Amino acid sequence: MPTVFLALAVVGGMAGALPSSAAASDRASIPDSKPSWATPQAKVADAAPASKLTFRVYLKLRDQAGAEAAARAVSDPSSSAFRHYLTTDQVRAAYAPERRTVDAVRGWLGSAGITVGSVPANNQYVEATGTVDQVQHVFGVNLAKYDVKGAKLRAADRNLSVPATLAPQVLGVVGVDQALNLLKPSHVTSNDTTTKANEGKATTKPTIAPPPDGLRNSTQCSSYWGEKVDTTDPTYGGGFPSPLNYSPCGYQPAQIRSVYGLDQAVNWGFDGRGTTVAIIDAFASPTIYEDASQYAARHDAAHPLRKEQFNQLVFPETDPTQEDACGASGWYGEETLDVEAVHATAPGANILYVGGSDCQDLSLDKALNEVVSKNLAQIVSNSYGNQGEDVPADEVNAFSSIAQQAALEGIGVYFSSGDNGDEVSTIGTASPDFSASSPWVTAVGGTSLGIGKDGKRVFETGWETGRSVLSGGVYTPSAPGAYQYGSGGGTSRLFPEPFYQKGVVPDALAAKNQTGTNRGRVVPDISMLGDPNTGFLVGETQTFPAPEGVHYDEYRIGGTSLSSPLFAGMMAVSDQFTHFRHGFINPWLYKVTSHTPAITDVQHVSQADVRVDFVNGLDATGGLRTTVRSFDYPGLAISTARGYDDVTGLGTPNGFWFLALS
Structure with missing residues (x-):
């Protein structure tokens, strides 16, 4: 599979150290x-x-072409070397x-x-x-x-x-x-915001920074889709249902396992045990285990997060005297979400949290390489990304090298596809986000999801949100509202079409953003719940105004940073179910599971909900804000459609069908 490696001119052989003052x-x-x-x-x-x-x-x-060929061979179901992964020692010796x-x-x-x-x-x-x-x-x-x-x-x-x-x-x-300073975690909170080297050796000590400001849902929300209906506000119009349902307060682990068909597997003991999922983010919340443990005890008591299941490798925070060092606490919600989401879909899996020293790709790539170079996990979830693909060639090359080595070792690398839809509203042109656009990772997109009282799917569609504010008895703008945020996707300008997408991804999508007969890599590959308006309940230690102070509380959250760890957890269950590592799954996904019951096709649904939020994010003293959030907003350069599409990829995994085809 071709990748972007901008080679340097070959000028001569190796030599010893040279002075920097060379002519x-x-x-x-x-x-x-x-x-x-x-x-x-x-x-x-x-x-x-x-x-x-x-x-x-x-x-x-040492042998870039050989490494690339071998990484493809061990990942391709049509190859005789399929799943004959290399050990870390073998990778080092050969490449x-x-x-x-x-x-x-x-x-x-x-x-x-x-x-x-x-x-x-x-x-x-x-x-x-x-x-x-x-x-x-x-x-x-x-x-x-x-x-x-x-x-x-x-x-x-x-x-x-x-x-x-x-x-x-x-x-x-x-x-x-x-x-890379504009890199952001791919999550959206309930108030609609997104949020020293020690010779480079990771430690087990988390960074210490004050917990983020507190957030809470208003009480006007539902525990499942359709529990509470808005019968007092005006009709939204635009062909949407009437009356509209109030948004969920945040789905909980059992609901997620039920809707994606994992509940029976978990009940039979297929819960990811024996596998390790690594989570990579910047910094580390000092209360991350305590928060995730308390969350599981409250909402998933049959599946506690045991101390022995959770480990950390945390690189000491960047020296604050270095230019433009960035703070830690803004990432705490992302980190907590990732841990709680993995545990929701794979409650028996081991979790290794790896915290980079700052929020730049320089440090996050280092954290990823720590996992790959020592084969510390078979699955890695990454919930961050760049806005678009305007990324220096050096970073693209460095990341691609690490990702290929992961594939060689049978390590699956999963990336959130992004939370800005087609990116037109942020960078002015349609583009997927890097690193999700790399052909060596699995890009996980987001959906909007209605889970009924019985735990079954009422609807699921692509996550692209329109927003209208209720003021003076009128929704402004009118249905479907103004575009706000959504699942990232689109066709890469950096990477050509990989072998595994040919014949599955529609030619019209692969030809976008290209010249002549060129075809590009299309994002995402697969999807799961991402929309914060039908999001996940998360528990985290936060800082509230006096007299409350610092304590644990809960709020609704979403973004493709929810989608990626949910899917990573599902792959941990699949690894346990089949007794082997799936490694880099894209060739398998496209060749084996597409157009089968293993994948649920996600299509357009005309649906919306009503959100009532605290204006101050904490309580009703600052007033309430009522908005309607429409799902699968039209008019973007990407759209949800029958079959493969550039919002939800192939679709969503379908329980035992998905596990059985592994």
């Missing part, structure tokens, strides 16, 4: 290592010379960069006065920290601040360069620019 003729440029937005017109200031930054020099695999390459890079950086940090077990990169002045010198650039969509981000004024003798082994450099 220009002895250096090689790293293509596309300067962000496109770093233009003279956007420059606002030079970077402070004494400011520190941490970056990573990623190294090429990892050589130690002499690592030593040469370390020597080169050290000779420039840069502090050289960690090297992971698979020799994937060399991490280092230096001042802006040192980094400018070693890469032959000038660093400045540029105005990018209202943010002031650091970048180089030209492509980075490295000694010519090192260039053939360098995959890219990540962290010199700040193109």
Whole structure:
């Protein structure tokens, strides 16, 4: 399967450490290592010379073509090598960069006065920290601040360069620019908001930051779809049902297992036991286990989250003296949701929480590589992403290398598809989000879901939300409202159509955003509940105004950051059910399960609900706000349709049918 690897010019063989002052003729440029937005017109200031930054020099695999071919072979049901995964030792022996390459890079950086940090077990990169002045010198650039969509981000004024003798082994450099600072967790809360290196070794100590501000649902919500109906407000119109149901307060674990056909499997002991699901986010809530344990005790008492089921590897928080270090507490809700969602669909699975040192891909890729390089889990859920695909080639290359190694080892990597629909409202053009658009991951989209009193599906459709506010007896704007948010999807401009999507994904979708006869990777691959208006109840320690203070409470949450861990949990059950790792499942999904009862096709449904929210997010003292949320909003560049579509992918997994076809 072709991937995007922007190769450096091959200038010569390996050599020892070179001084950073090597002549220009002895250096090689790293293509596309300067962000496109770093233009003279956007420059606002030079970077402070004494400011520190941490970056990573990623190294090429020894046999990139061989690694890619082997990763495809072990993942493809039509291959004789299908599911004959490699051990971590075998991957290192066959493909990892050589130690002499690592030593040469370390020597080169050290000779420039840069502090050289960690090297992971698979020799994937060399991490280092230096001042802006040192980094400018070693890469032959000038660093400045540029105005990018209202943010002031650091970048180089030209492509980075490295000694010519090192260039053939360098995959890219990540962290010199700040193109990834806009990365966000893919969750939406009940008030409609989205939200030191220790030589690089993870610890078991969570970061300490104050809990986030408290949130609560209003009492005007339902425990299941249709429990409470709005008979007092005006008719919404637009062909939607009348009267409308009040939104659910947040579905609970048993309801999720029931609607997706997992309840019987769990009751028979197929609950994910013996498997490990890794969850990767930034930072770590200090109360994450206590919150998830209390949540399970309250809402899923037959399936407690036992202490021995939960472990953490947390990289120490980025040194706050480093330029533009970001805070931790904004990610706490994401982390708690991920743990509680995995436990909801796989209550017997082990959970490994891995917390990056900050909220940039630089740190999150490091956390992912920690799992892959040591084979710490067979399933990895990632609930974050970039807005669109305007991502430096260095980051794309580095991530692709890690994801391919995961496939070689039989590790399934799952990514939320995003919460901004087609991204037109945020970046001005239709695009899926990276890293979900990578052909080496499974992109999980979101749905809007009605679960009835009996735990069965009343409806399920694509999550794309329209919003109308009730004021003076009138809904503004009228049905279907104004687009607010929804499941990410679309056709990649970065990645060509992978082999497994050919013949399944409609040609009209694969041809979007392309030129000539080219075809692109289409996102997502599969979907589960994501809409916060039919969302999941989550429990978390929060900070409330005096006299309440800090304590545990609950609220409704959603986003594709709910979809991804729910599906990761289902795959843990499937791994236990079949007694083998599924690994990278996309070829299997498209070749074996599509067009079968294993996948429930998600189609358009004309449906909406009424939400009543506290204006202040806490109680009625600040007033109430009534809105209607319409489902599967029309008019985007992506849409829900019969068969494969670019909002919900192939559809949603269907219980025992899905497990049986594994």
